Amino acid sequence: MVERVIVAVDGGPASRAALDWALARAESVPISLELTTVVELGWSPVGGPEDDFQPVYERALAEATRFVAQNVPGVKPTGVVRRGIPVDELVRASSDADLLVIGTNKTSALAGAVHGTLPLRLAAHARSAVVVVPAGWVAGGDTVVVGIEDDGTMDAPLDVAAVEAVRRGVPLELVHAWSIPATLGVEYGAAVPFDALIEAHEDILARALERVRAEHPAVDASGTLVQGAAAPALVESAGRAALLVVGTHGRGPVAGLILGSVSHDVLLNMPCPVVVVPRSRHAAESQRSGAPE
Numbered sequence: 001m002v003e004r005v006i007v008a009v010d011g012g013p014a015s016r017a018a019l020d021w022a023l024a025r026a027e028s029v030p031i032s033l034e035l036t037t038v039v040e041l042g043w044s045p046v047g048g049p050e051d052d053f054q055p056v057y058e059r060a061l062a063e064a065t066r067f068v069a070q071n072v073p074g075v076k077p078t079g080v081v082r083r084g085i086p087v088d089e090l091v092r093a094s095s096d097a098d099l100l101v102i103g104t105n106k107t108s109a110l111a112g113a114v115h116g117t118l119p120l121r122l123a124a125h126a127r128s129a130v131v132v133v134p135a136g137w138v139a140g141g142d143t144v145v146v147g148i149e150d151d152g153t154m155d156a157p158l159d160v161a162a163v164e165a166v167r168r169g170v171p172l173e174l175v176h177a178w179s180i181p182a183t184l185g186v187e188y189g190a191a192v193p194f195d196a197l198i199e200a201h202e203d204i205l206a207r208a209l210e211r212v213r214a215e216h217p218a219v220d221a222s223g224t225l226v227q228g229a230a231a232p233a234l235v236e237s238a239g240r241a242a243l244l245v246v247g248t249h250g251r252g253p254v255a256g257l258i259l260g261s262v263s264h265d266v267l268l269n270m271p272c273p274v275v276v277v278p279r280s281r282h283a284a285e286s287q288r289s290g291a292p293e
Contacts, residue, residue, distance in 0.1 A: 006034045006097045008090060011060030014103030017137040019064055021273055022101050023072050024139050028167060033068070033077040036093055037061045038086040057081060087121045094126040104270075105135035120267055123248060123276040129160060133273045141242030141272055144168065147234045147262060148176040148223075150204045154247060157277040158208060161245035162216035164275070168242055171220040172212065175237045176205045177230035201225060231265030238271045245275045 007022045009015040022033060037057040061079045068077050082089040094100045104119045123130045146161035148154050158174070165172035178201040180194075205223045212221050226233040238244040246263045263276055 002030045002032050004034075004096065004098045005031045005101060006036055006090075006093050006099070007064075007101045008086075008103070009035050009037050009060055009064045010057065011063065012103075012105070012135075014105040014133075014135040015060075015064070016103070017133045017135050018101045018103035018131075019067065021131065021133045021137060022099075023068065023075065026072055026075050031075065033075050034080060034093075034097075035061055035064050035068070035077050036080040036082060036090070038082045038084065038089045040084070040086055054081070054083075086118055087125065090118075090122055091125045091127065094122075094128040094130070097128040099131055100126055100128050101131045101133065103133050103135055103137075104267075123263065123267065126276075126278065129278070130276045131273055132267055132270065132276065134270055137273060139242075141170070141240055143171050143173050143241050144243045144245065145173045145175055145234065145238040145241045146245040147230060147247070147266075148174050148205060148208045149247060149262075150176070150178075150201070154208060155211075157245045157247040157275075158212055159215070160275060160277050161243075162212050162219045162221070164243055164245065165220070166216060166218050170242060171222065173237060173241075174205060174208050174212070174221060174223040175226065175234055176201060176208070176223065177226040177228055177233040179228060230262045231269070234262070234266055235269050235271050241272050243273055243275060244271070245277060247277050 003025075005022050005025070007015075007018050009019060019035070022031070025031060026033070037060055039054050039057050058081060061081060065077055065079050068075055080093075082093070090100060090102070100122070102119050102122060119130070119132045123132065144161050144165040146157055148158070162172055178197070180197060202225060205225050209221055209223050212219060224233075224237060226237075234244060234246065244266065246266055248263050266274060267276070
C-alpha cells in the first residue's frame with residue numbers, strides 16, 4: 001500500500017528537516033508525496049496587496065520540488081499552494097493523508113509558517129498522524145519509543161509504534177510513567193497503598209506488552225516503568241531513539257488548547273522526531289495495512 005504523506009514547506013531549515021525525514025522514509029516505504037505551503041493571509045505589509053508574499057512561498061515550494069527531483073528521482077511529488085490560516089489549512093489537508101510531516105525550530109524566533117507553536121496546534125487537531133521533525137535532524141537512533149497511558153487511548157499509538165519498529169528493524173520500548181495521585185496521600189491517618197499502585201501500573205504495562213507481542217510478533221518489545229512525570233521519562237528514554245510515538249486525547253475545544261500535557265511537553269523538549277497519533281484508529285489502521293508480513 002502506498003502511504004500518503006504531506007510535507008509542509010516554507011523554505012526554512014525546519015521545513016528542510018521535515019522534507020529530509022519524508023525522503024528518508026521513501027527509501028523503505030512506498031509513498032505518495034505532496035509538498036504544500038500555506039500563504040498566510042494578513043502577512044502583507046501595511047497598505048500593501050494581500051498576496052505580496054505568495055511569490056516567496058511559491059519559490060520555496062519550487063525549490064523543494066527541485067530538491068526531490070535531484071535527490072530522489074523515484075518520488076514524483078505534487079505541489080500545492082494553500083491560502084488561509086496555516087493550522088486550519090493543514091488540518092484540512094490531513095483529512096486526505098496518512099502522515100502530515102512538519103518541521104520545528106523551537107530554539108529560534110518565528111520564521112515562516114511552520115515554526116513556533118504551529119506543531120502543537122496542528123497535532124491537537126489533525127485527522128492523521130503528525131510527524132514533528134526538529135530542525136537539523138540527522139537520521140539515526142537504535143530504537144522506537146512509545147508512551148503508554150492508562151486512559152484507554154494507547155491502542156492507536158502502540159500499533160503505529162510497533163509497525164515503525166518492524167519497518168526499521170529496531171527494538172520497541174514501551175514507557176509507562178506513574179506517580180502517586182494527590183488524593184491518595186495520607187488522609188485521616190490512612191497510608192498510601194504504594195504496593196497496590198505499583199501493581200496496577202505494572203499491569204497496565206504488562207497488558208500493553210502482551211497486546212503488541214500478540215498483534216505484532218515480529219517486534220522485539222520491552223517495557224520500562226518509571227515513577228515520575230511522563231514527559232521527562234519519555235524524553236530521556238528517547239534520547240537515542242529513531243522515533244518517539246505519543247498519543248493525544250481526541251479533538252475538541254480543550255484538546256485544541258492543551259493537546260494533552262504529556263504530548264505538549266514532549267513536543268517542547270523533543271529529542272528526536274515525534275509522531276503524535278490521534279485517538280482515532282484511522283492513523284493506526286493506515287500504518288498497519290502497510291506492515292511487512
